[in-house]
Amino acid sequence: MTTLKELAARPERLSGGHRLCAGCGASIVIRQLLAAVDNPMVVGCATGCLEVATTIYPYTAWRTSYIHSAFENVAATISGVEAAYKALRRRGAVAEDFRFIAIGGDGGTYDIGFQALSGAMERGHRMLYLCYDNQAYMNTGIQRSSATPLGAETTTSPVGSVLPGKSRPRKDLTAIIAAHDVPYVAQAAPHRWRDLVTKGKRALDTDGASFMNVLAPCPRGWRFDPAKTIEILTLAVDTCFWPLFEVSEGRWTLSYRPKEKVPVAEFLKVQGRFRHLFKQQNREVLAAAQAEVDRKWEALLRRVEG
Amino acid sequence: MSRAQQNRVAITGNEAVALAMKQVEPDVVAAYPITPQTDIVQYFSSFVADGEVQTEFVTVESEHSAMSACVGAAAAGARAMTATSANGLALMWEVLYIAAGLRLPIVMPVVNRALSAPINIHCDHSDSMGARDSGWIQLYSEDAQEAYDNILQAVRIGEHPDVLLPVMVCLDGFIISHSLENLKVLDKEQVTAFVGDYRPDARLLDAKRPITVGALELQDFYFEHKRQEAEAMVRSAPIIEAVADEYARLTGRKYSFFEAYRMDDAEVAVMVLNSAAGTARAVVDQLRRRGVRAGLLKLRVFRPFPGAALAEALAGLSVVGIMDRAEGLSAAGGPLFVEVRSALLGRPRHPLVLNHIYGLGGRDVGPDQIEQVFADLLRAAEAGEARQQVTHIGVRD
Numbered sequence: 001m002t003t004l005k006e007l008a009a010r011p012e013r014l015s016g017g018h019r020l021c022a023g024c025g026a027s028i029v030i031r032q033l034l035a036a037v038d039n040p041m042v043v044g045c046a047t048g049c050l051e052v053a054t055t056i057y058p059y060t061a062w063r064t065s066y067i068h069s070a071f072e073n074v075a076a077t078i079s080g081v082e083a084a085y086k087a088l089r090r091r092g093a094v095a096e097d098f099r100f101i102a103i104g105g106d107g108g109t110y111d112i113g114f115q116a117l118s119g120a121m122e123r124g125h126r127m128l129y130l131c132y133d134n135q136a137y138m139n140t141g142i143q144r145s146s147a148t149p150l151g152a153e154t155t156t157s158p159v160g161s162v163l164p165g166k167s168r169p170r171k172d173l174t175a176i177i178a179a180h181d182v183p184y185v186a187q188a189a190p191h192r193w194r195d196l197v198t199k200g201k202r203a204l205d206t207d208g209a210s211f212m213n214v215l216a217p218c219p220r221g222w223r224f225d226p227a228k229t230i231e232i233l234t235l236a237v238d239t240c241f242w243p244l245f246e247v248s249e250g251r252w253t254l255s256y257r258p259k260e261k262v263p264v265a266e267f268l269k270v271q272g273r274f275r276h277l278f279k280q281q282n283r284e285v286l287a288a289a290q291a292e293v294d295r296k297w298e299a300l301l302r303r304v305e306g
Numbered sequence: 307m308s309r310a311q312q313n314r315v316a317i318t319g320n321e322a323v324a325l326a327m328k329q330v331e332p333d334v335v336a337a338y339p340i341t342p343q344t345d346i347v348q349y350f351s352s353f354v355a356d357g358e359v360q361t362e363f364v365t366v367e368s369e370h371s372a373m374s375a376c377v378g379a380a381a382a383g384a385r386a387m388t389a390t391s392a393n394g395l396a397l398m399w400e401v402l403y404i405a406a407g408l409r410l411p412i413v414m415p416v417v418n419r420a421l422s423a424p425i426n427i428h429c430d431h432s433d434s435m436g437a438r439d440s441g442w443i444q445l446y447s448e449d450a451q452e453a454y455d456n457i458l459q460a461v462r463i464g465e466h467p468d469v470l471l472p473v474m475v476c477l478d479g480f481i482i483s484h485s486l487e488n489l490k491v492l493d494k495e496q497v498t499a500f501v502g503d504y505r506p507d508a509r510l511l512d513a514k515r516p517i518t519v520g521a522l523e524l525q526d527f528y529f530e531h532k533r534q535e536a537e538a539m540v541r542s543a544p545i546i547e548a549v550a551d552e553y554a555r556l557t558g559r560k561y562s563f564f565e566a567y568r569m570d571d572a573e574v575a576v577m578v579l580n581s582a583a584g585t586a587r588a589v590v591d592q593l594r595r596r597g598v599r600a601g602l603l604k605l606r607v608f609r610p611f612p613g614a615a616l617a618e619a620l621a622g623l624s625v626v627g628i629m630d631r632a633e634g635l636s637a638a639g640g641p642l643f644v645e646v647r648s649a650l651l652g653r654p655r656h657p658l659v660l661n662h663i664y665g666l667g668g669r670d671v672g673p674d675q676i677e678q679v680f681a682d683l684l685r686a687a688e689a690g691e692a693r694q695q696v697t698h699i700g701v702r703d
């Protein structure tokens with residue numbers, strides 16, 4: 001798939017009419033991913049915005065087989081589906097070549113579902129686990145997760161008279177899953193759709209476990225105009241706040257290198273959750289946010305070159 | 307169906323469970339070790355390693371994931387099983403309700419063990435009793451033979467289109483799981499024929515008819531589906547009977563909701579679950595020799611709770627002692643006691659009902675303790691009232 005026209009002509013596997021907010025990054029990510037798949041598939045979804053907004057009984061937005069079980073167990077649930085597939089195929093009860101996708105938000109992936117994810121990756125089920133990372137628990141009203149960046153305001157890391165938002169930097173989940181030595185791991189963002197679709201295809205063609213971490217802006221939680229989702233994504237990647245890369249069979253490669261590394265303040269200042277960082281008294285937090293981006297970016301470059 | 311030729315084997319309770327699972331040969335087993343269930347996982351791993359079963363064995367990283375994988379597998383259209391004990395069952399708690407709510411007929415042996423804290427590895431029923439309202443059918447087994455027989459029947463009961471509920475088969479940790487017993491078992495072919503195929507109406511792995519499982523239901527639909535689930539539990543009762551009848555024709559071993567031992571003319575009786583029934587039976591015989599009209603009611607099916615039949619069976623007694631191997635921690639007695647007493651309420655005539663809590667954390671229950679229960683019951687019968695409604699027996703002050 002090389003043109004937007006081709007992408008648009010692909011069958012729509014996530015129908016319109018779902019209840020995700022306007023400008024929600026999650027639906028863009030999922031539509032692009034599903035466009036990469038020709039095979040029949042089973043999608044599993046962890047509890048979260050995507051799940052509640054797409055399957056309000058008696059409706060479903062999913063034109064694939066879909067299962068939701070709980071918040072922390074989508075990796076285990078899809079492990080069971082994939083095991084069933086192997087068994088049923090062996091005894092001739094399924095003929096088609098299925099694909100399996102587990103989807104979780106950052107809360108369902110970095111935090112409460114981390115153990116189940118790690119287990120599924122280690123066991124090597126043939127599945128893609130995709131995290132749509134909107135950097136907080138949005139479904140329950142914007143609480144901090146371990147994916148929430150340093151300094152961000154959420155309802156459990158509020159800006160108070162003594163605390164300036166979240167006090168800890170993000171957990172580097174993509175690197176942690178890469179350390180599981182699964183055959184394919186990638187980080188992506190939907191404004192670079194061709195990259196995302198290509199990575200989705202590679203992941204699903206992998207004979208084993210694969211993982212993708214995809215940035216999915218949330219206009220409500222990040223506090224920006226829903227028309228600006230793509231602009232925000234562009235800034236996230238051009239500031240190196242969210243680098244695009246893949247780790248294929250242990251080899252790290254950069255998918256995109258910004259021509260000029262934009263200061264992270266450009267990404268932060270367009271979002272209400274970081275507004276307080278631009279006050280005089282929080283100058284140090286803003287500097288720390290830039291230092292964190294620089295440190296991670298340089299570490300990534302070393303991995304890519306090393 | 308004609309009576310099957312059966313083989314005699316001397317095996318432990320856990321081996322009997324593993325053998326039943328091997329003969330059922332589910333599509334998927336996802337399990338995690340915990341004492342005293344661990345042998346089952348190990349035996350099953352060997353069956354897989356030796357190619358004796360075609361089952362996909364998922365060596366999950368926790369019991370929460372074991373039950374979650376079973377949910378995924380069953381929704382996909384596979385027959386799925388797991389097995390656990392105590393803390394493992396507690397860790398599954400959230401997903402037990404999901405398995406039942408999604409109407410997935412997963413079968414799970416539960417090797418009963420006390421729940422922490424204090425941590426303890428020995429038998430009581432606090433684990434499965436904690437899951438009594440999760441929408442699972444619960445079958446209890448006095449010995450390894452019953453555990454084996456219950457597992458084979460559980461597959462048929464749960465998968466029946468009128469039921470579609472998961473089934474727990476409980477047996478006592480160590481007392482049964484680790485004791486050698488002589489039992490009669492079927493051949494693999496007979497089991498295959500008896501359990502048949504799992505053919506759900508809809509499954510995730512139907513490429514032509516994709517489905518959505520586990521949708522969000524709010525004020526407008528949740529209640530209807532919960533009522534359907536409750537009705538399925540009610541409907542399971544005649545299916546349990548029918549499956550037992552068919553199993554009896556095949557094996558000669560007839561099961562029901564409970565076993566009434568010397569109850570016909572009994573004046574005083576105890577009611578138990580699982581292995582304590584053996585000891586209680588011996589005590590009843592002894593009391594009978596001394597002229598006491600004693601009886602025993604051994605409950606096999608706790609869910610669905612056979613309240614009306616139990617009330618009927620207990621109606622002629624002057625006193626009954628409900629023996630709970632679990633503390634309700636409710637200030638109202640153990641779980642079995644509470645349910646039996648409520649089943650008797652509103653009957654024109656019913657016995658005095660006392661509660662005896664015994665055997666927690668594997669505390670041995672010998673004939674002396676059960677004699678003590680009967681003595682207490684006879685005292686109450688004579689006085690026409692209980693000195694104390696809930697008594698802990700076999701415990702130091």
Ligand SMILES: Cc1ncc(C[n+]2csc(CCOP(=O)(O)OP(=O)(O)O)c2C)c(N)n1
Nearest residue numbers: 047048049071105106107108136137138139
């Ligand atoms: C065991 C459990 N704990 C808590 C919840 C409540 N809960 C539901 S969704 C959610 C947050 C989801 O966050 P995330 O995974 O980031 O997805 P998002 O809503 O942001 O898309 C929480 C806390 C739950 N459903 N289950």
Ligand code: SF4
Nearest residue numbers: 020021024049218219
């Ligand atoms: S709250 Fe955020 S993540 Fe949730 S649907 Fe709205 S935009 Fe998407």
Ligand SMILES: [Mg+2]
Nearest residue numbers: 105106136138
């Ligand atoms: Mg989130």
